[in-house]
Each structure stands twice: as structure tokens, then as C-alpha cells.
Amino acid sequence: MSRILICTQSYYPYQNGVAEVTTNLAEQFVKNGHEVTVATEAHIKRNKQITLNGVNIISLDIKGNYLSGIKGNDVKNYIELVLSNQFDLINIHCAQIWVFDVLINYLAQIKTKVIFTSHGLSLINYEIFKDYKSQLEKGLQSVWKIVCLSAMLDDYNYYSGKFKNKLSVIPNGVHPEHLKYLSNKGIPEIKLRKQKYIINVSNHNAAKNHSLFFEVSRRLRNQTFINIGNPNYVERFKIAKSFRIKSGCYYACTFKSLFHNNVILFKNLKRENVLSLLSNSTLFLFTSRLEQFPIAILEAMALGIPWISTGVGNVKSLEGGLIYKDAEDAVQKIEYLLKDDKKYKELSLQGMKAVEQKYTWNSIAKQYQHLFNNVM
Numbered sequence: 001m002s003r004i005l006i007c008t009q010s011y012y013p014y015q016n017g018v019a020e021v022t023t024n025l026a027e028q029f030v031k032n033g034h035e036v037t038v039a040t041e042a043h044i045k046r047n048k049q050i051t052l053n054g055v056n057i058i059s060l061d062i063k064g065n066y067l068s069g070i071k072g073n074d075v076k077n078y079i080e081l082v083l084s085n086q087f088d089l090i091n092i093h094c095a096q097i098w099v100f101d102v103l104i105n106y107l108a109q110i111k112t113k114v115i116f117t118s119h120g121l122s123l124i125n126y127e128i129f130k131d132y133k134s135q136l137e138k139g140l141q142s143v144w145k146i147v148c149l150s151a152m153l154d155d156y157n158y159y160s161g162k163f164k165n166k167l168s169v170i171p172n173g174v175h176p177e178h179l180k181y182l183s184n185k186g187i188p189e190i191k192l193r194k195q196k197y198i199i200n201v202s203n204h205n206a207a208k209n210h211s212l213f214f215e216v217s218r219r220l221r222n223q224t225f226i227n228i229g230n231p232n233y234v235e236r237f238k239i240a241k242s243f244r245i246k247s248g249c250y251y252a253c254t255f256k257s258l259f260h261n262n263v264i265l266f267k268n269l270k271r272e273n274v275l276s277l278l279s280n281s282t283l284f285l286f287t288s289r290l291e292q293f294p295i296a297i298l299e300a301m302a303l304g305i306p307w308i309s310t311g312v313g314n315v316k317s318l319e320g321g322l323i324y325k326d327a328e329d330a331v332q333k334i335e336y337l338l339k340d341d342k343k344y345k346e347l348s349l350q351g352m353k354a355v356e357q358k359y360t361w362n363s364i365a366k367q368y369q370h371l372f373n374n375v376m
Contacts, residue, residue, distance in 0.1 A: 002372065003035045003086065007100075007110075008093040011040040012262035015230060015271075017295050018119055018205065021172055022093055028365035030054035037082060039099075066101040066132050079106055087228065089164065089372060090114045092143075095136055096122060104135050107142040110301070113375050115168075116140065116286055117147040120292040120313075121155045124249040137162060142376050147368075150314035171291045173364040176302040176355055183303065184281035185272040197224040197264075201274065201299075203248035204231045207290035209310070212258045215327040216285065217263050220334065227253065228266045228274050228280070279303045284321070285333060288312050298359055301351030306344055308333050320351020 006026055009018040022038065029036045030053065042048075042059040050057050058081070062072035082090060090112050092100055098117070107114065124133055130145040140146065140159075145309060146166045159167055198220075202208040210227065217225040231250035259262050266277070278284070284300035286309035293314050300307045300320075307321035308330060316323055322337070324330040339345050 001033050001035060002088040002374075003081070004037070005031055005087040005090045006036065006038045007040075007082070007095070007103075008038065009041050009097045009099045009258050011038055011043075013043055013045050014041075017262060018093060020295050021119075024173065024175065024361045025091075025365060026055045026120075027053050028361050029368075032365060032369060034322075037087070038099065039078060041098075049326070062098045062102065063266070065095075065097050066104065066135065067128065070098050070102055072098075074104055080108060082106065082112075085111050087112050089375065091117060091368075093117045094119045096124075096132070100139075104139040107139045110142070114143040115145045115147060115371065115375065116143045118155045118159065119149065120153065121158060122290070123277065124155075124158060132164065140166075145371060147371070150317060152314040152317055153292055155292075170254070170364060170367045171359060172295050172298060173359045173361040174298045174355060175361055176304045176352075177274055179299055179302050180279070183275035184273040185276070193207055195224055197226050197281050198283045198285050199226045199228070199278055199305075200285050200287060201228045201278060201296045202286070202288060203229045204247055204253060206247075206249055207288060208249065209287045209289040210249055210253050212287040212310075212327060212330075213254070213285065214260060214263065216287075216330045216334070218262055219327060219331045221262055223262060223334070225260075225263045225285070225353075226266065226277060227263070228269060229253075230267050275299070275303070277280055278305060281305055283308060283337060285334070286310065286312075286315070291315070298355060301359075302355040304348040306347035306351065308337070318351075319354040320347050322347075 005021055008018060008022040010016055012019060012023040026036045026038055037056040037058065039058050039060060042061050046059050050061050060074040060078055062070065062078060064070040079102065083106065092114060094100060095118065108170050123129060140163055145168055146159050146163055147170050148159065148172050149171055151169050196263065201215050213227060231246035233287050234263060253265060257265050278299060284305045284307040286307060287314060288310060291313040297309060297315065297318060308324055309315045309321060311323045322333045324333050
């Protein structure tokens, strides 16, 4: 048994890709006999310290990053925890956020072996990140291994230039049986109407490119479109934070939906209702312009829902769907799949088979375990 510390900005009950990854990894490591502690950003629905599904969770009052500044009452406590030498291995998820950035100048002091899991690097070659890039590379000199989600991603190319000997590729994953179980528990209103619909699951921020979602829906008025996404909140300005002002994407989508009677927006749904809507959909439409390894597409694959997507991140390497170039191309591919039952079933089976063979959390955890064995 090893004592593992996972450092991540988001963890359950946050609902985003990184939270989904770290929550599933932590719980899978516990099932494999490890003692797991998670250091993560505080959540209103989570106590300061709690054990959940065997994982010891420490919630920290820390926000920000290297560029915008790091704030919170637990910065010192976080540094002391990482330097405490009470763990056999530390797994840090994501750069360009406080989880990594707080530790940039302390990584060389950490006696415990560190594995850094990258979830992408946004605009790292822009001038504004010049100083940060230098600090990042200095910090990474002290980690033992760097994990990227795919060899197709920009961060893999970046790390392979200077840290090739430290680099490993371990993808994201899903729990196919758990997804099917939860989807059968959910009974959302839309399911009761027995409508056919095309679905998008993505929170409201500019990178998700919801304007493209609405453009496709405008061109296919005979189809029903659903977006499931929670609003992000503006925290840059004190007054915006005080009044819980949401991101511009949320307000723009709400306004546009008034003029699109074939679009339905859902927010703050229970997990089982999200999956129930997904499992009963006809197609999964993904419009993001900035992504790494979208778990939402893996979930669609696991549930046998063919997807169509922009060629973002590593999506071109995934089975079970089609890539489109623009709104018109998306419309053509949607119409093609809705008319061609043979191709539809072929993609459905391809997606489910690929998940079972390559993208289950059990398989992903084994790959991390192999990495742990080499490191320790």
C-alpha cells in the first residue's frame, strides 16, 4: 500500500473534466489498496476535512494563479502539507492554476516523488506567459514524471522538447457500467415526452463555442437541440463576485434560446439526469474551440451515442463519431447520420467497443499503477 497525495483545483462535487478525472482516479486508487488524500479547492457542499468513498479530502481556501495572483488563507498550509514528507507519491493535476503555481518555487524541496499530470497549456507561447513559462520549466526539472492525455495535444509537443525522458501518455476514462446504471435512474422531463433530440453537454464559457451550437440549431429547425451546462461565475471583480454575476456565455445563450424554439437549456441537473438525457439522445454535438481530451465525448461513446465534433484536442483520434469543419458541414453530417441507419449503428458500436478496450477507469488506474511502480 502506498500513501498518495493528489493535488487538484477541482474535485467532487465540482462538475468539470478535471474533477471527473481526479475523483475517479482517487477512488480507483483506494479500491486498489492505496491510502489516498486529496488537496483541493473548497466547495460550499463539502466540509473542510472529510472522507468520501475512502478518500481523505482536505478542502483549501486558495484561488488564483501565477499571473492573476494567488489568494486565500490556506496557501501556507498547502505548502506545508506537500513538504511534510508523509506521502510516498504526489500527483499534481494542471499547471496555470494555484495547485501547481503555489509550488513552483518549492518543487525542488519536495522529497517525495512527484508525478505531474498535464491537462493542457493555454496560450503558453504568448508573450504574457513568457516569465511563467520560464518558471514552469524550472519547476518541472524537479518532477519525476509528466503525464499527458494524448500524444496529439499541444502540451505533449511542448513537453517532449525538453522533458522527453519524463513523458508518459495516459488517457482519460469513464465507468461504462456506472454510466448506464445512473442513466437508468434519471427521469428528466424531456424523457417523459419521448422526443428525439441532439445534445451538447458543456458548461457556459467562451471556449465551448455555444454560438456554433445555436447556428447549427438555426439551420435544423426540424430537430430539437438540448444543451446541459452550468454557468460559470465572474470572480475577477469584487462587485461581480458579491452579486454572483454569471459569465457572458450564459446570458448570451439564455437570450438566444428565446428566439430558438427548438433549443432547450438545462442547468444544475443531478448527475443521473444528465446521463439519462445523454443516453436517450440521438446524437452528441460538440462545438468546443479549446479542449484537450473531452470526457463528455467518452461518455457519449460509452452509451452508444454517435458524436459529431470540431477537430479540437485529441478528438480526431477517438472512435464512434465524425469531425466537422463548420456549421454547414455539421448540418450535413447530422442529416447523413440521421438517414443512414447502417453508419449510425456502426459508429455506435465503434464507440462502445473503444471505451471497453481503452478508456475504462480501471484500465487507466492500472497504467498509473505501472508508472507508480517505476517511480517508487
